[in-house]
Amino acid sequence: MARALRVRVDHTRCVGNATCTTIAPGVFKLNDDRQSEAINSVGEPEEIILKAAENCPVSAIRVEDAATGERLF
Amino acid sequence: MATTIHDDLFAPDVIADPYGYFGRLRAEDPVHWNAKYEVWVLTRYDDIVWLIRHPELFSSEVFKRDPRPPYPPIPEADVEMYGFVREFFADFFIQHDRPSHTEMRMVTHSYFTPRAMEAWRPMVRAAIKDLLDDAEAKGQMDVMQDFATPLPVLVIARMLGLPEQDRRFIRELAQKLLFIGRGDLNRMRPLTDGIKGLADYLSPLIKERLAHPGDDLLSVLASGETRGAFSRDEVVANAVLLLLAGHETTINLICNGTLALIRHPEQWALLQASSGLAVSATEECLRYDPPVKSLQRIAAEDVELRGNVLRKLDRARWFIPSANRDPAKFPEPDRFDITRDPNPHVAFGSGIHHCLGATLARVEGQEAFSALVDRFPALHLTTEELEYQPSITFRSLKALPVTWN
Numbered sequence: 001m002a003r004a005l006r007v008r009v010d011h012t013r014c015v016g017n018a019t020c021t022t023i024a025p026g027v028f029k030l031n032d033d034r035q036s037e038a039i040n041s042v043g044e045p046e047e048i049i050l051k052a053a054e055n056c057p058v059s060a061i062r063v064e065d066a067a068t069g070e071r072l073f
Numbered sequence: 074m075a076t077t078i079h080d081d082l083f084a085p086d087v088i089a090d091p092y093g094y095f096g097r098l099r100a101e102d103p104v105h106w107n108a109k110y111e112v113w114v115l116t117r118y119d120d121i122v123w124l125i126r127h128p129e130l131f132s133s134e135v136f137k138r139d140p141r142p143p144y145p146p147i148p149e150a151d152v153e154m155y156g157f158v159r160e161f162f163a164d165f166f167i168q169h170d171r172p173s174h175t176e177m178r179m180v181t182h183s184y185f186t187p188r189a190m191e192a193w194r195p196m197v198r199a200a201i202k203d204l205l206d207d208a209e210a211k212g213q214m215d216v217m218q219d220f221a222t223p224l225p226v227l228v229i230a231r232m233l234g235l236p237e238q239d240r241r242f243i244r245e246l247a248q249k250l251l252f253i254g255r256g257d258l259n260r261m262r263p264l265t266d267g268i269k270g271l272a273d274y275l276s277p278l279i280k281e282r283l284a285h286p287g288d289d290l291l292s293v294l295a296s297g298e299t300r301g302a303f304s305r306d307e308v309v310a311n312a313v314l315l316l317l318a319g320h321e322t323t324i325n326l327i328c329n330g331t332l333a334l335i336r337h338p339e340q341w342a343l344l345q346a347s348s349g350l351a352v353s354a355t356e357e358c359l360r361y362d363p364p365v366k367s368l369q370r371i372a373a374e375d376v377e378l379r380g381n382v383l384r385k386l387d388r389a390r391w392f393i394p395s396a397n398r399d400p401a402k403f404p405e406p407d408r409f410d411i412t413r414d415p416n417p418h419v420a421f422g423s424g425i426h427h428c429l430g431a432t433l434a435r436v437e438g439q440e441a442f443s444a445l446v447d448r449f450p451a452l453h454l455t456t457e458e459l460e461y462q463p464s465i466t467f468r469s470l471k472a473l474p475v476t477w478n
Binding site: 018019022033054055056058059 | 186423
């Protein structure tokens with residue numbers, strides 16, 4: 001079974017580029033301010049979530065192993 | 074609210090000091106109808122961020138959708154050339170809305186990730202060292218011609234995999250395309266020549282990359298044709314866009330930032346004393362005197378904003394220098410403070426069209442400013458007579474002569 005992840009978007013950095021909602025629509029949604037929120041950390045496979053984090057143009061996405069706290073991105 | 078502020082966006086006083094002019098608009102008439110050019114002028118930070126984060130209300134397909142002639146007006150005889158220019162620019166991915174914008178942007182988006190751009194830092198640093206070695210030998214330089222221009226041209230040409238010896242030729246043609254944001258009556262001729270020259274230069278290289286893909290940016294772009302995101306014409310147009318956007322904006326960042334640092338000696342000294350401030354110093358340069366002055370959208374439907382109704386197909390132009398100095402967003406906005414934090418400037422825009430090359434520009438700025446304060450502690454202007462290009466798109470110095478003796 002896939003490990004549980006903790007996915008967070010830093011709203012002091014997020015510019016609403018919406019790359020994450022394009023790559024991982026099952027995890028990220030834009031809110032009313034058009035900034036991204038991680039609404040479901042199991043909405044996509046881990047590799048897709050990491051791909052979304054890597055492609056964030058302002059490095060606003062942080063991904064951790066929920067059990068160990070290890071930073072994955 | 075009625076305003077007595079004149080509407081000539083190309084007037085010498087507006088070109089010399091956009092902060093005064095747009096600051097007044099921001100305070101007195103933040104959603105201003107500019108009757109002279111028939112365009113809404115937006116100047117408040119919150120309004121601008123709201124506008125650019127609502128691409129379904131404000132389309133980026135300006136060249137495709139705008140039914141009006143260009144402003145300022147052009148001679149009747151040049152209308153045909155404008156048709157050509159307009160059609161070419163309409164192929165830029167930044168002139169597209171969703172869904173085609175997403176499809177086109179994703180072709181090159183992964184090339185420009187923060188991690189990928191970090192890998193270019195040593196190359197940028199080495200190029201800076203070479204340029205400043207040459208300058209040091211001469212004892213003086215024009216920051217524009219001798220440093221700010223060759224650096225990003227070299228970097229983007231290398232990314233695209235273009236031969237080193239073509240750089241001067243590329244820069245000469247690219248300069249013709251900068252007429253797009255200017256008021257010159259006869260600007261359609263250089264624009265047309267610049268487009269044709271660059272398209273003729275790039276087309277055979279693109280063809281070659283399609284047959285034998287490499288790992289350069291031009292190959293990545295050309296792969297968009299293979300996967301159906303681009304037509305051939307769109308590959309060519311977007312190669313021109315990357316070349317142009319990949320250097321003109323960074324030239325302005327380096328020149329405007331260097332000037333701001335020179336004019337604030339205590340900030341210069343602070344950066345010199347703590348190289349760890351290169352990141353926040355670059356952000357403050359981007360905020361304080363941004364490389365791009367304004368961009369335009371076109372209303373996709375009737376939209377109400379601050380009691381005004383922007384009608385469908387109305388033009389809306391948003392001014393970055395004014396947003397970045399909005400006192401409602403930035404404490405002491407006219408103060409240049411390289412330790413400013415937070416610094417949510419909109420020099421790179423925001424939303425789905427946030428600048429594709431932002432991280433590259435940041436890397437180039439950080440390395441350039443660090444190297445300048447490190448190598449030339451006594452850098453100063455050799456003239457106070459500085460002039461800017463008469464553009465409403467770019468905030469471009471014509472020259473920045475300095476010495477350090």
